[in-house]
Amino acid sequence: MEILQSLKRRQFLFEELVKRDFRKKYKRTILGMGWSILSPLLTLLVMKLVFTQFFGRTMAHYTIYLFCGNLLFHYYRESTSTGMSSLVNNASIFTKINIPKYLFLFSHNVAALINFSINIGIFFIFCLVDRIDFSWRFFLLFYPVVCFLIFNLGVGLVLSALYVFFRDVRYLYDVFTLLLMYLSAIFYSIESFPALYQKCFLLNPVFVYISYFRTVVLAGEVPGLLVHALCIGYALVAFGIGAYIYKKYNHQFLYYV
Amino acid sequence: MSDPVQEKRKVVIDCRDVSVRYLTGDFKSIGLKEYILRRIKGDYHVTEFWANRDVTFRLYAGDMLGIIGNNGAGKSTLLKAISKIMVPSHGTIKTRGRIAALLELTSGFDGDLTIRENTYLRGALLGYTRDFMDKKYDEIIRFAELENFQDHYFKQLSSGMRSRLAFAIASLVQSDILILDEVLAVGDGSFRQKSGDKLKQILSSGVTGILVSHSIRQVRALCDKVLWLHRGRQIAFSDDVGKICDDYMKFLQTKKLPEY
Numbered sequence: 246m247e248i249l250q251s252l253k254r255r256q257f258l259f260e261e262l263v264k265r266d267f268r269k270k271y272k273r274t275i276l277g278m279g280w281s282i283l284s285p286l287l288t289l290l291v292m293k294l295v296f297t298q299f300f301g302r303t304m305a306h307y308t309i310y311l312f313c314g315n316l317l318f319h320y321y322r323e324s325t326s327t328g329m330s331s332l333v334n335n336a337s338i339f340t341k342i343n344i345p346k347y348l349f350l351f352s353h354n355v356a357a358l359i360n361f362s363i364n365i366g367i368f369f370i371f372c373l374v375d376r377i378d379f380s381w382r383f384f385l386l387f388y389p390v391v392c393f394l395i396f397n398l399g400v401g402l403v404l405s406a407l408y409v410f411f412r413d414v415r416y417l418y419d420v421f422t423l424l425l426m427y428l429s430a431i432f433y434s435i436e437s438f439p440a441l442y443q444k445c446f447l448l449n450p451v452f453v454y455i456s457y458f459r460t461v462v463l464a465g466e467v468p469g470l471l472v473h474a475l476c477i478g479y480a481l482v483a484f485g486i487g488a489y490i491y492k493k494y495n496h497q498f499l500y501y502v
Numbered sequence: 503m504s505d506p507v508q509e510k511r512k513v514v515i516d517c518r519d520v521s522v523r524y525l526t527g528d529f530k531s532i533g534l535k536e537y538i539l540r541r542i543k544g545d546y547h548v549t550e551f552w553a554n555r556d557v558t559f560r561l562y563a564g565d566m567l568g569i570i571g572n573n574g575a576g577k578s579t580l581l582k583a584i585s586k587i588m589v590p591s592h593g594t595i596k597t598r599g600r601i602a603a604l605l606e607l608t609s610g611f612d613g614d615l616t617i618r619e620n621t622y623l624r625g626a627l628l629g630y631t632r633d634f635m636d637k638k639y640d641e642i643i644r645f646a647e648l649e650n651f652q653d654h655y656f657k658q659l660s661s662g663m664r665s666r667l668a669f670a671i672a673s674l675v676q677s678d679i680l681i682l683d684e685v686l687a688v689g690d691g692s693f694r695q696k697s698g699d700k701l702k703q704i705l706s707s708g709v710t711g712i713l714v715s716h717s718i719r720q721v722r723a724l725c726d727k728v729l730w731l732h733r734g735r736q737i738a739f740s741d742d743v744g745k746i747c748d749d750y751m752k753f754l755q756t757k758k759l760p761e762y
Contacts, residue, residue: 250631257635258626265623269614338610342603342627343586413533496589500525 262352281360285319296432309375313458314431316368321451322422324357328401329408336502350401382461389457395480402487409501450479511562514710520593522583524553552734553579559739566711568725575731577714581681599678607668613657620656624671646670673700680711718747
């Protein structure tokens with residue numbers, strides 16, 4: 246009974262935090278919400294216009310290929326870079342009231358997750374228009390999505406903690422995500438690289454999740470065991486490190502804010 | 503000395519030799535690059551100081567403790583340790599029951615949210631349930647005298663209104679331990695009267711309370727035990743509130759600590 250009560254309280258708190266983040270993020274405008282859906286589509290459009298010349302000629306369904314990459318990368322960037330400020334933004338709360346600090350990050354992530362879901366919907370519409378064969382394999386996509394969610398939460402935990410200690414992490418991270426984008430094979434195919442280089446791409450978690458999507462959607466195949474293992478492995482490692490940092494520094498954050 | 507009456511009551515807060523370390527220094531909001539540079543040059547200094555040193559006291563159910571001391575005596579740090587926002591570096595703090603800590607009430611509100619939204623958020627932060635908030639919302643607004651401002655943004659409120667709202671939400675708290683940090687004096691004359699009455703009502707409900715206040719008059723009126731801190735050290739802990747307060751007043755004038 247006591248546990249149920251405290252769970253209910255925690256749920257209420259989480260809902261209120263999510264509502265607050267939404268209200269602040271979109272400033273109560275319809276356009277605010279629309280913009281976060283529009284921006285990945287615009288990126289897609291520009292990439293399509295520019296890169297079709299270079300990479301799209303030899304590839305069937307190049308738009309869908311691009312969309313897979315953009316869809317996942319955009320979610321990654323939104324989730325982690327908004328998550329980064331979750332602790333610092335709520336410093337005035339957690340230095341006064343004893344509540345679990347990860348709730349701030351999780352609530353920041355809800356908005357990104359909702360945008361991601363809407364974008365997946367749009368993605369499927371694109372697939373339909375582009376005459377992609379829908380098969381039972383599409384249900385497998387739940388697996389990378391859940392893993393990716395956990396991975397992003399983990400990265401968010403690490404970044405939000407780092408950001409408390411070092412405020413210039415924001416700029417360094419912006420540079421990092423830009424580089425990561427070029428390394429994630431969003432608009433090019435890795436097949437023109439030597440086999441060894443192709444293996445190296447698997448070191449990039451974001452690429453692994455993207456390639457899972459592409460294997461299912463474009464190739465119509467079930468990805469291999471290695472990719473499955475990497476999906477869950479990266480997620481657990483990232484989340485594990487994040488949880489460890491939060492646990493270890495739980496009572497030290499307040500010195501730095 | 504064992505007081506037979508107190509022996510029977512439950513120990514609610516038990517602080518033993520509590521020391522809390524506080525860090526200050528160069529580290530605050532320096533960047534990663536700067537941090538690495540300073541580390542290489544050996545120019546990175548973190549100073550620790552003991553915000554609390556060997557503080558020991560015990561409170562029984564229904565006790566009301568007043569904590570007095572100058573600025574920088576470690577009062578707020580001790581409250582944070584008891585409410586588990588900070589952990590003691592040495593010593594132990596045992597508490598029994600739910601704790602509500604009302605520290606610097608007006609901070610933590612969000613200027614871009616309306617009064618209504620802020621009220622619910624604060625309620626959630628203080629550990630209330632949604633049902634409870636739905637039931638009490640009107641009462642809160644009425645108590646804070648903000649009926650006409652419910653859908654205004656919080657940033658539009660005057661500071662008096664802010665503290666009225668903060669107090670109105672916090673005063674609904676139902677906990678076994680209540681920790682109050684300078685929250686008593688809010689609003690103008692009439693509200694001050696009202697909030698004072700409300701507070702007395704809460705305190706008489708059998709809650710165990712800790713009150714930090716610079717108003718010695720208040721400590722005398724409300725507390726049955728007193729803890730005097732000076733630069734982190736415990737000068738006195740006693741249930742002779744009158745004597746300790748007298749000594750403290752004397753100290754404020756002569757700047758000489760009494761010997762106990």
